[in-house]
Amino acid sequence: MLLELFKKCTGLILLGIVIKLLDDEIDGDINEKIKESKIYASFIQFKMPYSLLFLSLAMLLQPHLVFSIFTSAYIIGMFHIPSQELPLKLKAYQEMLILVILNLVLVPLDVFGIAFFSILFIQLIDDLIDHQYDLKYGYKNYANIFGLGEIIIASSILLVVCFMISWFNTVIILSSGVLVNYVYTKI
Amino acid sequence: MVYGSILIFYLVILLLGYSIGRRVGKNEGKEKAINEITIYLKMDYYNKKECPICSSPKNTHKR
Numbered sequence: 001m002l003l004e005l006f007k008k009c010t011g012l013i014l015l016g017i018v019i020k021l022l023d024d025e026i027d028g029d030i031n032e033k034i035k036e037s038k039i040y041a042s043f044i045q046f047k048m049p050y051s052l053l054f055l056s057l058a059m060l061l062q063p064h065l066v067f068s069i070f071t072s073a074y075i076i077g078m079f080h081i082p083s084q085e086l087p088l089k090l091k092a093y094q095e096m097l098i099l100v101i102l103n104l105v106l107v108p109l110d111v112f113g114i115a116f117f118s119i120l121f122i123q124l125i126d127d128l129i130d131h132q133y134d135l136k137y138g139y140k141n142y143a144n145i146f147g148l149g150e151i152i153i154a155s156s157i158l159l160v161v162c163f164m165i166s167w168f169n170t171v172i173i174l175s176s177g178v179l180v181n182y183v184y185t186k187i
Numbered sequence: 188m189v190y191g192s193i194l195i196f197y198l199v200i201l202l203l204g205y206s207i208g209r210r211v212g213k214n215e216g217k218e219k220a221i222n223e224i225t226i227y228l229k230m231d232y233y234n235k236k237e238c239p240i241c242s243s244p245k246n247t248h249k250r
Contacts, residue, residue, distance in 0.1 A: 146206075147206070147209060149205055149206075149209065150202060150205065150206050150209075153198060153201055153202040153205060154202060156198060157195060157198045157199065157202065160191055160194050160195055160198065161195065163191070164188065164191040164192075164195075
């Protein structure tokens with residue numbers, strides 16, 4: 001029981017680090033963070049081997065949940081650019097569809113459900129926190145597209161759905177997300 | 188399980204009502220603003236003695 005808990009927590013923290021590095025790579029403002037801290041600068045030099053090592057270790061510790069969370073982070077990152085042409089000669093919505101089908105076939109339905117909804121919840125909370133900043137600088141933000149009140153109500157719906165599926169997994173996923181974010185700002 | 192379903196049902200209806208109401212209110216407000224804008228601009232000029240758009244004093248508008 002305690003071993004299961006330890007494996008789950010470690011796997012999710014490693015996956016959180018990988019997803020954070022991936023987001024930084026795509027968003028493209030690494031240089032500012034490099035000037036601010038030395039640990040991050042030395043880490044970002046070898047980001048590819050470290051992230052592959054962490055991802056494979058996390059995937060071994062908790063196979064279904066880590067795969068679901070990683071692919072749903074990929075899918076939700078693609079919601080903003082649905083018809084862009086990608087290097088594999090597929091459009092973005094086709095890649096999203098392939099990933100969803102893969103998840104439905106390989107992973108039990110409640111694991112995929114809780115992974116997708118909790119990552120969507122984290123994305124909406126992030127959009128709520130910096131909706132003023134994104135309005136000023138022109139980034140894509142769901143709270144600016146749909147309106148602030150709608151996103152508040154939608155994120156509470158998602159929280160209730162996640163708690164209904166499995167409260168234990170929800171608590172662990174959300175707390176490891178908060179922990180990774182906190183360490184990232186303090187580093 | 189039952190309490191969760193009832194809560195989700197209530198929140199979905201709340202979301203629907205809030206979003207529809209906000210958009211309808213925004214359109215009504217825009218229509219009312221277009222109808223009343225001239226009288227408000229004239230009242231502004233009457234009270235402050237300078238043009239509300241280009242802030243130039245009495246009757247000498249900048250180009």
